[in-house]
Amino acid sequence: MNSVRSIIFTLICFIVSGCELKSNKTASRVPANVDDHSLIFDTSTYTVFNFDSVGNDWPFSVYNPFPKTYSSTTLADADLIEIEKLLNTCIEEYDSAEHAINKTYRGIDLHKYKMQLVPVVNSNGEKEVWINCFCNDEPSWKKSLVGPFDGGNCFFNLKVNLAKNIYYDLSVNSDA
Numbered sequence: 704m705n706s707v708r709s710i711i712f713t714l715i716c717f718i719v720s721g722c723e724l725k726s727n728k729t730a731s732r733v734p735a736n737v738d739d740h741s742l743i744f745d746t747s748t749y750t751v752f753n754f755d756s757v758g759n760d761w762p763f764s765v766y767n768p769f770p771k772t773y774s775s776t777t778l779a780d781a782d783l784i785e786i787e788k789l790l791n792t793c794i795e796e797y798d799s800a801e802h803a804i805n806k807t808y809r810g811i812d813l814h815k816y817k818m819q820l821v822p823v824v825n826s827n828g829e830k831e832v833w834i835n836c837f838c839n840d841e842p843s844w845k846k847s848l849v850g851p852f853d854g855g856n857c858f859f860n861l862k863v864n865l866a867k868n869i870y871y872d873l874s875v876n877s878d879a
Contacts, residue, residue, distance in 0.1 A: 749818040750845040751778055757821060757848065768833040768862060768872070773823040776830055782865055786820070786832055789863045793870040817844055829866035836860060851876045 754775040778786075790813070798810040819835040838857040841849050851858040858876040863869065 751820045754823045769823050776822045776824045778822050785865050789870045831864045833862050
């Protein structure tokens with residue numbers, strides 16, 4: 704749970720910096736001595752949406768993160784653990800890059816974010832997940848996807864491919 708919050712925090716910092724970053728990096732493997740049982744997501748901070756039921760209800764007018772040929776799937780606890788690891792790696796790498804540019808950059812505190820997950824199976828049979836992160840207090844966030852409201856440092860999203868153990872298409876909203 705703490706690592707998810709750390710990831711969310713890191714993602715917030717991306718947004719705070721006012722930059723947008725797109726990345727297609729292979730995430731580092733988590734050392735074998737990491738206790739996977741300590742990494743389970745806090746269910747009060749995330750929700751999972753069915754790709755098929757989202758339809759055209761994406762939070763961006765023309766944006767759909769996956770081709771319509773992809774199919775819905777579910778997430779197991781092991782998937783959530785891998786998602787959290789990839790998210791933590793992504794945020795750590797983003798924070799490091801931002802700090803190199805701006806020495807006053809404080810990083811993203813994932814504990815301040817809520818997450819919406821949309822899992823799919825791609826055309827190669829691999830499980831991928833779109834992760835939508837935001838820190839504003841949207842009352843219906845568990846019922847409908849949330850889009851940026853000028854977002855600033857409070858909105859970012861990315862995709863992970865669980866089969867390949869990578870994150871990609873990180874997009875951090877900038878300040879208006």
